[in-house]
Amino acid sequence: AHEFLPAANGYLLRQDWEEGFATAVHLVLDLDTGEYELLSAGHLPGMQRLSGAGRWEVQEAAEGPLLGIYDGAKFEGARGRLNRGDLLMLCTDGMVEVPGRDLSEGMDRLMGEADRLVAGALLQSGSRGAAVRLIETVAKDVNDDRAVLLLWRR
Template sequence: MLDRVRACLRRYGLGSQQALTTVLVALTLLASAGIVWARPWVPPSTFILIELLGAFLLRMRGMVVLCAAIAVQFVAIPLAGLGEFTPGTFLLQGIAIAALLSFAAHRERLGLQGAPGELMIVDLRDRLAAHGVVPPLPDGWRVETALRSAHREAFSGDFVVTATRSAGSVLEIALVDVSGKGQDAGVRSLQLSGALAGLIGQLPAPDFLPAANAYLLAQDWEEGFATAVHVSLILATGEYTVASAGHLPPVQLHAGSGLVGLVPAGGGPALGVLAGAAFPPVTGRLDRGDTLLLYTDGLVETPGGDLDLGIDRLRGVVEGVLSTGRGDADDVIARVGAGEGDDRALVLLRRG
């Protein structure tokens, strides 16, 4: 996709930032001519459309040149007696320039430069989702995931990594909740998910969280912690081990009794907090019809609310939605009714 965009720009002679800047500045000159000689058809707000186009195509330096050209023309037209602007028009133009330069500076800090930068981050987001794609499983096993970002942003601080090992006889899944939410957490998720996707399934299960902890400590991020829960499941028997790093306890639906209980995975501290931390596992078993749920705190936590009550609410929803065998992960998230102020993630491991 990125190569296509670059080829399209080059095809029309716009492969460089200098060429794009020149074209957009020329458009501002045409806009000025229209404002002077065809004011009813070319209003001063035309400049804002050109600025928005520049914000999509130009890097910071080009945006500065474009905004400076517009500011000069906006002042020159009334000074030359070629037209007048109201105080409100000056104010609106000043706000637009300040906002778009701030936006361009923010993108520059993230390394998102011009249209290809936008496509690059979308590509990275797709790669993040790809790390959570579950490998083919034997008949009777099913894994469902549902992830919702805070305020429906493009990026989430919650992600899943999966792998199989021992010739496909063991499934490993880790659900991770990076500190923060939305885009800021999403940038860290992109980096961390790539590292954890390379670790899961390649190390013995007891070594996965210690290795993830060491990696996160080495990054030295300001908000450098994450919670995680890691499951290693033997597909032939349904036996599993769960290790937790500061994460909420999984929930298991026992099909035989209808009981929805908590898996007491006390585990260790959050990743990236304590060097050499231990993450002791607990064991369990999924019988036919059972479901194991992994989830993040955004699904059960409300500001000022009791976390235990949120978990109890989730257990009640699981009993009502999944015990019939017809509901899925999306149904659970919808019925829990958690707010959109935080990222939410849910993973269901189901044995048919």
């Protein structure tokens, strides 16, 4: 698992790609215990809704350099645990970026809408299509990449 981002970085460096760089997030999850490690290559942090506390926690510690910039890049992970009822949300920057605003404002808005649209439905019965509804609510007319991964532990 810890060789994935360095391998992706090496691949991009070998491509001589015009775009020049990429971002990525890599989740290593133990499905039995809920323990995870989140590794990032210039990507937004993960957001975890703690069901017991009813609040969100941002995994700021998962930081790493952009992919395709320099050889030998190192990627440190943030460790956490998904307890029963917790929700882990990963998203692309198109979900939270608004010109002239700080990313944290967009992340706050996304977490608030996730609470409203997703968290309650998941607690009731699981929610198919929750990520699509979240994208349509938060970033419907955004001309950028828009993707959300919602991982809920029952």
